[in-house]
Amino acid sequence: MQQTDVKKQAAGGVSPEGSAPTAEELRLINLYTRRELTAGEVYVFSVTLCDNDVDRDGERFTVEALFELEKLFVGKTGIFDHNPSAKNQTARIISCRVEAESGRETATGDDYFCLKARAYLPRTEGNAELIAALDSGIVKEVSVGCAVGHIRCSICGEELHRCAHHKGEEYGGELCCGELCDPYDAYEWSFVAVPAQKRAGVTKSHDRKEDNMEGIMKKLGRGQSVTLSDRDCEKLLGYIDTLKQSAKDGVFYRDSLTAEVLRLSAAVKTGISAETMENVAKSMSVAQLQEFKTAFEKQRAEMLPLQPQLCGEKQSPKSALNGQYNI
Ligand SMILES: [Zn+2]
Known part of the structure; x- marks a missing residue:
C-alpha cells in the first residue's frame, strides 16, 4: 500500500x-x-x-x-x-x-x-x-x-x-x-x-509555490524542457527546503512508530528479542511498521479482552497487570 x-x-x-x-x-x-x-x-x-x-x-x-x-x-x-x-x-x-x-x-x-x-x-x-x-x-x-x-x-x-x-x-x-x-x-x-497575518500570507505563497513546483516536476517527468527564471530558481530552492522539512517530519514519525512497535512487541510477548526486533524494524517500510503495529495491537486486545484501548495512560496502582496495557 x-x-x-x-x-x-x-x-x-x-x-x-x-x-x-x-x-x-x-x-x-x-x-x-x-x-x-x-x-x-x-x-x-x-x-x-x-x-x-x-x-x-x-x-x-x-x-x-x-x-x-x-x-x-x-x-x-x-x-x-x-x-x-x-x-x-x-x-x-x-x-x-x-x-x-x-x-x-x-x-x-x-x-x-x-x-x-x-x-x-x-x-x-x-x-x-x-x-x-x-x-x-x-x-x-x-x-x-x-x-x-x-x-x-x-x-x-x-x-x-x-x-x-x-x-x-x-x-x-x-x-x-x-x-x-x-x-x-x-x-x-x-x-x-x-495573530500573525504574516503567517497566513506566508502559507499562501508557500502553497502557490508548491503548485508551481509540482507543475515543473510533472513537466520534467514527461520529458518536457523547462526554462527557469531567477525567481523560479529561488522558488525551487524554497520548495526543496519544504521537502527537507517534510522529510524531517517523516523521520520523526518513523522513529515514534518504530518505538511503538518495539514496545508492543515486548508487551504481547512475541518471544523475539528486543535487539532482533530493532534490527528488523530498521529494514521495514513505514507501511510495514504500521502493519506490525496494527497486528500487535490486535493481539494485545485479544490478550486483554476486558480492557478497551481507551485505557490509554490511565494508571491504577490497584492492578498488578496494569503495566501490560499501559503502553
Ligand atoms: Zn485522473
Whole structure:
C-alpha cells in the first residue's frame, strides 16, 4: 500500500462552546487521568479537525475517510504550535463525530460534512494562558496530521500522481481534486497561533509555490524542457527546503512508530528479542511498521479482552497487570 502523510489546516477551528464537561464527558476524561478530576478542573472545547471540502492544496477527505478518522483521533493529544517540548500544554480528544451541515455544499457540489471533536485541557497554571487564548479566539486554528493510504483523482479514480488530470483544473465542468482515502493513522493535531497575518500570507505563497513546483516536476517527468527564471530558481530552492522539512517530519514519525512497535512487541510477548526486533524494524517500510503495529495491537486486545484501548495512560496502582496495557 502506498502511504502518504498529510498535514491539514482545519477550516473551522476551535469553538469553546460550553467549557464545562457533561457527566459523560467527565467520565471519558477520567479514563485518561491519573486521578479523578472534577468538572471544575477541566476546560472542554469543540474543534473542527477536517472536512470534505476542497482545501488550498486542491485536496479533500472523502466522507468515508472522515468516518475512519472519527475513530482514529479519539485519545490523540494536541500540542501547541507543533512544539512537542511544550509537554504540559497538551489537550486531548475525548470524542469525535462526523457532522453534516445542512444546506452547505462543498466546492464540488456535494453535501458538506466535517469531523468535530471534543477535547479537554486540565485547568492548571501552565494551561491558563492557552485557555485564555482559546476563550478569546486568539488561538482558534488547528492543523491535523494523519497518514492516508491513497490520494485518488476525483475525475478518474486513479492514484492522482499516475493519471493525466491536474488538481484545480476542470474537466467537462467537473473540478479535479485529490481525494484523501483510507486513512490508517492519526498522529497529531496542533494549535496554530494566528495573530500573525504574516503567517497566513506566508502559507499562501508557500502553497502557490508548491503548485508551481509540482507543475515543473510533472513537466520534467514527461520529458518536457523547462526554462527557469531567477525567481523560479529561488522558488525551487524554497520548495526543496519544504521537502527537507517534510522529510524531517517523516523521520520523526518513523522513529515514534518504530518505538511503538518495539514496545508492543515486548508487551504481547512475541518471544523475539528486543535487539532482533530493532534490527528488523530498521529494514521495514513505514507501511510495514504500521502493519506490525496494527497486528500487535490486535493481539494485545485479544490478550486483554476486558480492557478497551481507551485505557490509554490511565494508571491504577490497584492492578498488578496494569503495566501490560499501559503502553
Ligand atoms: Zn485522473
